[in-house]
Amino acid sequence: xxxxxxxxxxxxxxxxxxxxxxxxxxxxxxxxxxxxxxxxxxxxxxxxxxxxxxxxxxxxxxxxxxxxxxxxxxxxxxxxxxxxxxxxxxxxxxxxxxxxxxxxxxxxxxxxxxxxxxxxxxxxxxxxxxxxxxxxxxxxxxxxxxxxxxxxxxxxxxxxxxxxxxxxxxxxxxxxxxxxxxxxxxxxxxxxxxxxxxxxxxxxxxxxxxxxxxxxxxxxxxxxxxxxxxxxxxxxxxxxxxxxxxxxxxxxxxxxxxxxxxxxxxxxxxxxxxxxxxxxxxxxxxxxxxxxxxxxxxxxxxxxxxxxxxxxxxxxxxxxxxxxxxxxxxxxxxxxxxxxxxxxxxxxxxxxxxx
Amino acid sequence: xxxxxxxxxxxxxxxxxxxxxxxxxxxxxxxxxxxxxxxxxxxxxxxxxxxxxxxxxxxxxxxxxxxxxxxxxxxxxxxxxxxxxxxxxxxxxxxxxxxxxxxxxxxxxxxxxxxxxxxxxxxxxxxxxxxxxxxxxxxxxxxxxxxxxxxxxxxxxxxxxxxxxxxxxxxxxxxxxxxxxxxxxxxxxxxxxxxxxxxxxxxxxxxxxxxxxxxxxxxxxxxxxxxxxxxxxxxxxxxxxxxxxxxxxxxxxxxxxxxxxxxxxxxxxxxxxxxxxxxxxxxxxxxxxxxxxxxxxxxxxxxxxxxxxxxxxxxxxxxxxxxxxxxxxxxxxxxxxxxxxxxxxxxxxxxxxxxxxxxxxxxxxxxxxxxxxxxxxxxxxxxxxxxxxxxxxxxxxxxxxxxxxxxxxxxxxxxxxxxxxxxxxxxxxxxxxxxxxxxxxxxxxxxxxxxxxxxxxxxxxxxxx
Numbered sequence: 001x002x003x004x005x006x007x008x009x010x011x012x013x014x015x016x017x018x019x020x021x022x023x024x025x026x027x028x029x030x031x032x033x034x035x036x037x038x039x040x041x042x043x044x045x046x047x048x049x050x051x052x053x054x055x056x057x058x059x060x061x062x063x064x065x066x067x068x069x070x071x072x073x074x075x076x077x078x079x080x081x082x083x084x085x086x087x088x089x090x091x092x093x094x095x096x097x098x099x100x101x102x103x104x105x106x107x108x109x110x111x112x113x114x115x116x117x118x119x120x121x122x123x124x125x126x127x128x129x130x131x132x133x134x135x136x137x138x139x140x141x142x143x144x145x146x147x148x149x150x151x152x153x154x155x156x157x158x159x160x161x162x163x164x165x166x167x168x169x170x171x172x173x174x175x176x177x178x179x180x181x182x183x184x185x186x187x188x189x190x191x192x193x194x195x196x197x198x199x200x201x202x203x204x205x206x207x208x209x210x211x212x213x214x215x216x217x218x219x220x221x222x223x224x225x226x227x228x229x230x231x232x233x234x235x236x237x238x239x240x241x242x243x244x245x246x247x248x249x250x251x252x253x254x255x256x257x258x259x260x261x262x263x264x265x266x267x268x269x270x271x272x273x274x275x276x277x278x279x280x281x282x283x284x285x286x287x288x289x290x291x292x293x294x295x296x297x298x299x300x301x302x303x304x305x306x307x308x309x310x311x312x313x314x315x316x317x318x319x320x321x322x323x324x325x326x327x328x329x330x331x332x333x334x335x336x337x338x339x340x341x342x343x344x345x346x347x348x349x350x351x352x353x354x355x
Numbered sequence: 356x357x358x359x360x361x362x363x364x365x366x367x368x369x370x371x372x373x374x375x376x377x378x379x380x381x382x383x384x385x386x387x388x389x390x391x392x393x394x395x396x397x398x399x400x401x402x403x404x405x406x407x408x409x410x411x412x413x414x415x416x417x418x419x420x421x422x423x424x425x426x427x428x429x430x431x432x433x434x435x436x437x438x439x440x441x442x443x444x445x446x447x448x449x450x451x452x453x454x455x456x457x458x459x460x461x462x463x464x465x466x467x468x469x470x471x472x473x474x475x476x477x478x479x480x481x482x483x484x485x486x487x488x489x490x491x492x493x494x495x496x497x498x499x500x501x502x503x504x505x506x507x508x509x510x511x512x513x514x515x516x517x518x519x520x521x522x523x524x525x526x527x528x529x530x531x532x533x534x535x536x537x538x539x540x541x542x543x544x545x546x547x548x549x550x551x552x553x554x555x556x557x558x559x560x561x562x563x564x565x566x567x568x569x570x571x572x573x574x575x576x577x578x579x580x581x582x583x584x585x586x587x588x589x590x591x592x593x594x595x596x597x598x599x600x601x602x603x604x605x606x607x608x609x610x611x612x613x614x615x616x617x618x619x620x621x622x623x624x625x626x627x628x629x630x631x632x633x634x635x636x637x638x639x640x641x642x643x644x645x646x647x648x649x650x651x652x653x654x655x656x657x658x659x660x661x662x663x664x665x666x667x668x669x670x671x672x673x674x675x676x677x678x679x680x681x682x683x684x685x686x687x688x689x690x691x692x693x694x695x696x697x698x699x700x701x702x703x704x705x706x707x708x709x710x711x712x713x714x715x716x717x718x719x720x721x722x723x724x725x726x727x728x729x730x731x732x733x734x735x736x737x738x739x740x741x742x743x744x745x746x747x748x749x750x751x752x753x754x755x756x757x758x759x760x761x762x763x764x765x766x767x768x769x770x771x772x773x774x775x776x777x778x779x780x781x782x783x784x785x786x787x788x789x790x791x792x793x794x795x796x797x798x799x800x801x802x803x804x805x806x807x808x809x810x811x812x813x814x815x816x817x818x819x820x
Contacts, residue, residue, distance in 0.1 A: 002708060004776045005608045007618065008601045010535070010589060013528035014786060021523040023790035024797065031798025032805075183398045188362060192810060195361035204805040213806060 032204075040203040043216040047206065049074055051109055051168045054096030058117050062131045063092040065349055066118075066268075068110060068259075069138030070101030072275045075329055076138070078338035083349060091131075093349065100163035101143040104255040108160070109168050110135070110262055118266050134349070135263040136271045137256075140313075140327075141240075141294040144256075146249035153186045158251025162186070166193035223324050236281045236326040244289035248297040256298065260305045271308045272298055273345075276316035276337065278323045310345045356398040357501065357815060358587045359537055366395070371594055379518040385492045388595065392497035396460070403459040406441075411494045413437050414469045415487055421476045422483035434473040438466045447663045461500040463660060463820055467626050469494055472508040474630050481509055489515045496597075498588040502581070502817045504602040505622040507629075511597070519596025529593030534800060536586025538766065540815075541808045543579035546763035547572050550754050555727050558736045558747075565751035566724075566740040572754075573723045575767055578606065581620070581817045600625075605774045607767075610711035612674070612681045615719060623660070627653045647682070651675035661820045666725040666734055673722045759807065 048071070058066060064083075067076040073095055080093040096114065098105050120128045152159040165174065166189035174190040181187065199205040207213040216222055224232065256272075263270035274295065282291060295311055302309035317340050322333030329337060342350065356362050370391045377383045397404045417434045421427055442463065445456050472493070475481045484490040493511050494500075550572025554561050561569070585602035592599045602621050609615035616624045635642035635649040642649050651672070658671020691698040701707055721741065728734045740746030754760060773782055785793070 001776055002608050002610060002712070005605050005774050007604045009604050009774075010528065010532040010586060010601075013522075013524035013593065016524045016527050018523045020790045021527050024527070024794040027791045027794025028798040028801065029794075031795045032801050035798070035802050182401060183356075188360070191365065192361040195364055196810075204802065208805060208808075208810050211809075 036202050036204050039213060039217075040201075043203065043213055044222050048099065049077065049095065049097050051096055051098055051113065054094055055113050055117065058094040058096070058114065058129070061092050061094060062129045063094040064131050065093045065134035065136055066096060066114060066132070067093055067136045067138060068096045068106050068114070069098070069273075069275070070106075070140070070143055071097055071099050071328060072101075072140065073097040073138045075275075075334045075337050076136075078334035079341060079346065079349070082338050082342055086350070091350070098163065099167050100161070101139075102145075102161040102163065103139060103143045103252040103259070104158060105161045105164050105168060106137065106139075106143070107255040107258045107262070108164060110259055112173070113168065113170075115262070115266065118268070133269060134271060135259070135266075135268040136273055136346070137259055137263075138273045138275050139256075139298070140275045140277065141243065141247045141290050142327075144248050144252045144294055144297070145243060145246045146252070153181070158249065158254075160186075162189065165190040223330060229320070229323075229325070230280075232326050233278065233280050237283050237286065240281055240286045240290055241283055244286070244293065247290055247294050253297055253301065256301055257305070260301070260307055269307075270305075271310070272302045273309075274298060274311040274313050276312045276318045277314070278318075278320065278326055279314060280320055281326050308345075312341075312345075316340060356395055358498065358584065358591060359541060361810070362398070366391075367591065374595060375521050379520065381516060381518045382488060384519055385488050385515055388497075389488060389492045389495060392492065392495040392500065395497040396495060396500060399460045406459060407465070407495060408491075410437060410441065410466075410469070411491050412487075414473055414494075415484070415490045417473050418476050418483035418490070419485070421473070427477060431473060431477040434470065438470050438473075442466045450663055461502070464503045464505055465494055465500055467623070468499075468505050471505070471626055471630060475508050481512075484508070484512055496592075498591040498595075499599055502584055502588075502815055502820075503620075503622055504585055504588065504600050505626055506600060507625075510600055514597050521596065525593050525596055529590045531590070531797075532586045532593060533590030534797065535770075536583040536588075536590060538583070538800070538804065539579040539770070540583030540587065542759075542804065543763040543766050544576050544583060544816075545808070546757070546759045547576040547579055547767075549757060549760050550751070551576055551727070553754075554751050555729070555733070555737075558728070558733050558740070560747040560749045561740065561751050562746045562748060563740045563743060565749070566737045566746065567720070568752060568755070570720045570723045570727075570737070570741070573727050574720050575764060577723070577726075577816055578603070578619075579763070579767060580815060584815055584817065605771050607716060607771050608712070608774065609715050610708055611685070611715055612678045612718070615715055616674075616678070623657070627657055631656060647679045650678050650682070654678060661726070665731050666728050669731065669734065670722055670725040673725070677718055677722070 054066075054068075057063075063080075067073050067079070074097045076093060076095045080095060083091040083093060096109060098109060118127075118129060118132060122128050146159070152162045152164075154160075165177070165187050169177075169190050171190075171194075174187055177187045177190075196205055196208070203213065212222055215224070219225065223229075260270045260272075277291070291313060295313065299309050299311065317336060318329065318333055322329055322336055324330040324333075356366060370387075374384060374387055377387060393404055393408075396407060414434055414437075417430045420430045445458050445462060448456060472484070476483050484493070489512060492515055493506075493508065496506075496511070499506065551569050554565055554569035555573070558566060558569075582603035589599045589601070600622050604618040604621065606615055606618035609618050632649050632653045635652065636644060636646055642652075652675075654675030655668065655671045657674065658667045658669070661667045661670070688698060688702060692702070721738075724737045724741070725731075725734045728737060736745070738744075772778055785796075
């Protein structure tokens with residue numbers, strides 16, 4: 001039997017017709033599209049707002065504040081909803097969330113993507129976004145870690161993080177970078193992100209790398225089971241402790257200063273907010289090392305710069321059931337955080353005044 | 356750019372669209388292919404593209420000079436010097452200088468492809484290629500430049516002389532080959548690696564069965580990675596109306612090492628035997644008739660081609676020794692057959708076949724250890740564990756519980772099973788199913804890949820060689 005195993009793969013082409021080929025292709029495409037559409041109805045959307053969405057929101061509106069930060073900044077979409085409902089749409093908050101975070105990436109986004117819109121003027125010479133008063137920078141310890149030089153690209157002030165091309169660049173930024181550095185693994189991330197954007201309506205393409213579709217298909221829910229959640233928390237506890245030597249990278253702290261300075265240059269009141277942590281992920285050692293180091297660095301910078309600083313790490317009303325994973329909130333958590341923030345530290349957004 | 360990253364899905368449709376919209380003239384098609392191939396290569400490095408163009412020009416000129424009959428030996432020596440010199444410099448200068456150079460992408464492959472051409476012209480097997488366009492396209496053809504398959508001049512150059520015609524069976528089989536290769540390269544290789552990485556990273560921690568599982572997993576990973584990539588290359592070439600040679604042919608059914616090396620990385624081994632082994636044993640030099648030594652030399656060369664470190668040399672040596680032992684066994688068995696006809700029958704029994712299959716595969720799996728291990732010390736640690744002379748206490752067998760890893764192994768097994776004669780009709784039956792049914796199956800496969808293959812999961816182990 002094994003004497004007859006073919007010695008050539010793939011086999012030579014078998015005769016077929018154009019009609020057959022087109023039928024196969026059409027039914028294959030129809031299958032993919034059909035399943036994609038079915039999944040989009042069957043499963044909750046896994047649409048995660050990205051930088052481009054925040055920039056588009058800022059371009060379309062005249063908000064009182066921009067909330068800039070990592071993926072956790074998405075929580076503030078709920079703040080925008082509350083304010084818009086209360087004010088009949090007069091008071092809005094634009095949310096610019098950067099997947100995979102990093103303060104230096106946020107500083108880049110502020111300077112390159114947001115600043116032109118903030119400074120945009122009408123025919124009368126006045127700023128188009130005249131309501132804009134505040135820049136709220138939402139961050140946590142993760143954002144301050146030294147970007148791995150193998151992942152990013154060394155720049156003049158450290159390492160430009162790996163998420164910059166795929167999450168924050170425009171096509172012009174990509175072209176400029178290729179012209180300067182050649183097409184490499186760093187700027188290639190822009191092409192990968194552009195490819196995914198081509199199929200932006202596809203729930204299958206959007207979910208790649210997140211795995212949320214499978215969870216919904218298998219278990220009928222977006223959230224992890226309690227057992228999975230606790231297992232993930234266990235795993236994160238050690239990594240947060242181990243990150244103590246890596247937080248407060250000088251380049252990232254300089255980026256935080258740049259954010260503050262640039263916000264002021266733009267006539268905005270900067271505010272620094274430390275996002276609530278899922279306290280179950282924090283060992284006592286992590287609290288005393290990783291978290292304390294970052295708190296002290298951020299608070300110290302805010303104090304020297306004279307900007308409001310709110311540390312929500314331990315003080316929020318959020319509990320385990322409000323988190324969908326080790327660090328991000330579920331819908332209930334977003335709503336709870338929004339209500340609590342607007343009733344307390346972010347109350348100034350309601351009256352739109354500079355704090 | 357590789358053949359399965361996001362940028363390829365922008366690049367490839369553009370290449371195909373213009374290629375088939377051009378007038379059906381070989382020169383136009385070759386010109387477009389060459390431009391696209393150089394863009395493909397430049398996406399990795401523009402300076403190294405210049406190097407590629409330069410060495411292409413050298414071998415083009417050498418070929419013409421050989422054809423003109425002038426200074427044949429010095430010209431061939433020049434080609435050897437330039438090609439092997441570059442290859443040796445980039446791959447092995449680090450051993451002398453202590454600072455290793457980044458290997459130009461595809462250097463190991465296009466060097467052999469060009470050297471094969473100049474050798475064939477030198478030996479009078481083929482006339483020199485007069486068209487610089489065709490020759491440059493032959494060298495730089497983008498589906499194969501990174502990691503083969505390595506074409507012989509007589510396979511590819513004649514195809515480039517003729518205009519390629521668009522036929523539906525080429526698109527159908529090309530797309531199918533690409534899709535199958537994509538599954539192997541991005542899914543199977545990715546999840547097979549779960550059996551491998553932890554153990555090879557810290558072999559002293561793990562017990563014998565875990566080390567065997569890691570070696571087995573690595574064999575599957577390398578096969579999936581490289582055979583998958585080869586299928587993608589062959590598939591893309593078919594979409595362009597060009598046939599590349601097969602590079603893998605169900606190697607896990609091999610019942611002897613000679614058979615294995617006729618089924619695994621076929622084009623490299625073909626090159627080594629055609630241009631090193633055969634001239635050695637049939638030439639007038641010292642190696643004439645010394646088959647065993649020539650085999651050892653060939654596999655040592657293969658090991659060194661893969662890498663400059665001692666584990667690769669050990670790997671080559673082991674393969675060579677195994678090959679020679681196999682040849683001695685076969686020779687001895689033939690002697691027994693001549694004395695007693697019963698040995699002829701016994702060799703044809705299922706038990707003999709099964710024993711031969713298991714021994715061959717076990718040998719290959721065991722020799723995957725030096726192929727992957729970081730050092731000879733790690734090789735020793737793993738072999739001690741594998742052969743019951745030591746080993747750590749930790750087990751990694753739990754990695755087999757992962758559904759996706761099992762599915763990856765199942766796909767590779769199914770790929771091999773469908774090649775068996777009793778099951779080959781299944782493939783024929785599938786091809787004869789109504790087009791809508793086949794379309795739905797392919798669509799489901801694409802959905803499977805979108806769900807289970809995260810971005811960036813493709814690697815190409817062999818592009819590092």
